[in-house]
Amino acid sequence: MKNNNLKGWLYLLPAIAFLGLFMVYPLIDVLIYSFEEGFNFASQTYFGVGGYNYSYVLHDPYFLSALKNTFILVIITVPLSTLFSLLISVGLSSIQKIRNLFQTIYFLPYVTNTLAVGLVFMILFKQTPYTNGLANLVLGWFGFSPVDFIAGPYWAKMTVLCIYTIWVVMPFKILILTSALASVDEVYYNAAKIDGTSKFRIFTKITLPMISPTMFYLIITGFIGAFKAYSDAVALFGIDLNSAEMNTIVGYIYDMLYGNSGGYPSFASAAAIILFVIVLTITCINLLVSKKHVHY
Secondary structure: HHHHHHHHHHHHHHHHHHHHHHHHHHHHHHHHHEEEOOOOOOEEEEEEEEOOHHHHHHHOOOOHHHHHHHHHHHHHHHHHHHHHHHHHHHOOOOOOOOHHHHHHHHHHHHOHHHHHHHHHHHHOOOOOOOOOOOHHHHHHHHOOOOOOOOOOOOOHHHHHHHHHHHHHHHHHHHHHHHHHHOOOOOOHHHHHOEEEEEEEEHHHHHHHHHHHHHHHHHHHHHHHHHHHHHHHHHHHHHHHHOHHHOHHHHHHHHHHOOOOOOOHHHHHHHHHHHHHHHHHHHHHHHHHHHHHHOOO
8 A cells, every 4th residue: 555655656746846846936936026125136136025015016006907907807707708608508519410510610719819819809899090990880880989999998998808808718618518518417308308397497407507517617717817817908909008007917917027117026926926815815715605506
């Protein structure tokens, strides 16, 4: 028995070493940087240790704006993308003959370059001297005035960012949910049909509980992915996200390291730890909720 345990640990050793070197050590290093005040990366010196970096970040208007944008993005995109993906997956599951074709079509945006998709969205929504864009054309059919979704009002830009994010993350969720729906045993459905159970009740009492572990996985990963959003905003509004008022927490961290206001690894580290704590807290809350609503 001891030999088997030793062999098991030896097999795990490369993975443990890899995780320790590239995940645990950087996290500890960032935590240390976040408390070193006035850290200079070139000379590897600092003039004090304390919580000033956290105080600065939490009072920085750019960080507060990025925090607000990130939370709005998370609150809107995660539930909607999961709901739309579930509805589409249920529809695909009822189309047996051409289901694989539609799965491929829906999965295409996921394997397409993010910046390329962002460029297409920018063309669709951007207002120029020559055209108002396809989105404004559609709005005009319903009597609405043209809106510049890329360089206009805040909520117009946030709407485009949310639509873009939902569009990008849905293909993966559709693929996973379609597979989960296909794995539900038909015996449960046949028994419910014999009892005369309605389709809605079958869906809520059989389908959802059976795929609840998959739903929970998608919600958890959706929250984590939405909190790490950055490339989506860059694809639509360019690299100067602070001017566009569309920066995210990850964008703020990048700016503190490499942007126009860069060269402040201590501030960037403090912001990264704050993001880590937020994601960890929300993940723990989801884990507690899942104990009642997820059926394994």
